[in-house]
Amino acid sequence: YSTINQIYSDWLTETIPPARAAYEVPKLPGGALVEIVCEAFRNSGEYGTEFTAELEEALV
Incomplete structure (x- = not known):
């Protein structure tokens, strides 16, 4: 699971993921x-984020 853990931590940087x-x-x-x-x-x-075009493309 190391690859998905790295991707997860790159995108989700909140204190409480x-x-x-x-x-x-x-x-x-x-x-x-x-x-x-x-x-x-x-x-x-408090933990909201902007839904950007970059984020949308990453989720496709």
């Missing part, structure tokens, strides 16, 4: 190598 879970499975739909599912709240208070 969001919770997450990781599961190893034998195969993902469509031949995908990674699947990321997230839930976010825009401008949700």
Whole structure:
């Protein structure tokens, strides 16, 4: 999980990062190598962030 941990820490630099879970499975739909599912709240208070075009592209 070291690669995803590095990416996670590069993008999410808050003192208290969001919770997450990781599961190893034998195969993902469509031949995908990674699947990321997230839930976010825009401008949700102290830990809110601006939703930039750069962030949107990174999430695609």
